[in-house]
Amino acid sequence: MVVRQETRPDTGAAGSPSEFRSAVASMQAARLRPEVLCEELPAPQRIAPYAAAVSADVTVDDTDLGTGRLILLHDPAGNDAWDGTFRCVAYARADIETDLITDPMLADVGWTWLTDALAGHGASYSAISGTVTRVATESFGGMADEDGTAQIEIRASWTPVAVGDGPLDVGPHVEAWGELLCTAVGLPPVPDGVAVMPSRRGQRGTTR
Incomplete structure (x- = not known):
């Protein structure tokens, strides 16, 4: 995965902190x-001195079922609202069955997808x-023949915490975000003991 990094104009990528x-x-x-x-x-x-971001689409049989993005923010001076110097900001959107839109538990379930991941x-x-x-979404007039659609959108942010005395490992947070996307579109979980193959990365003409 190639992750684009952004810094404030007066810092430069080469001057970004080692952490x-x-x-x-x-x-x-x-x-x-x-x-x-x-x-x-x-x-x-403009949100933080340093940032890196990725986006993702969940595609099955050449059909896009969901999309999302994940941003990693870093402020060496710390941020009281973050309770730390790093912050993950995530977004996930997926198509769902229209009859689920009225389920009163849908929002709670959607949030649980994230915390469980x-x-x-x-x-x-x-x-x-x-x-x-x-x-x-319901269609009217000249578009009345089109079927209604329904989506769920999950927006969240959290402060990633390093385990032990080692450096911060954001990999598990990225993988959890990826699992959130897959769960939201209805893909079954990967069985225990089955290795996850690497995803396709940067195949849509990304700029390096």
Whole structure:
């Protein structure tokens, strides 16, 4: 995975802190399911001094079923709202069956997909927050013959926490985000003991 890094104009990529470069390297080492096409994404430059970002589409039989992005922010000075110097910001959107849109438990279930994925991949975190949104679309007039659609959108942010005395490993957080995307589109989980093959990376003309 090639992850685009962004820094403030007066720092330059070569001047980014070693802990940020190490965290980005761990993002690149993450292993995602083959249904997940992951590529670099221009990172925001005004939220934090340093940032790296990726986007992904979940594709099955040449059909895109879901999409998302993950941004890693770093502020060496720390951020009280983050409770740390790093922050993961994630987004996931997936098509769902229209009859699920009225399920009162859908939002709770969607949030559980994220927290279960983080726990399942051993991604330690703190200060998590976010929203789960249900979107239903109905067509009228000249488009009345088109079927209605429904989507679920999950937006979340959390502070990744290093395990032990080692450097921050963002790989488990990226893998949890990838699992969230796959769960949201309805893909069955990978059975225990089955190795996850690397996903296709950067196949849509990304800029390096």
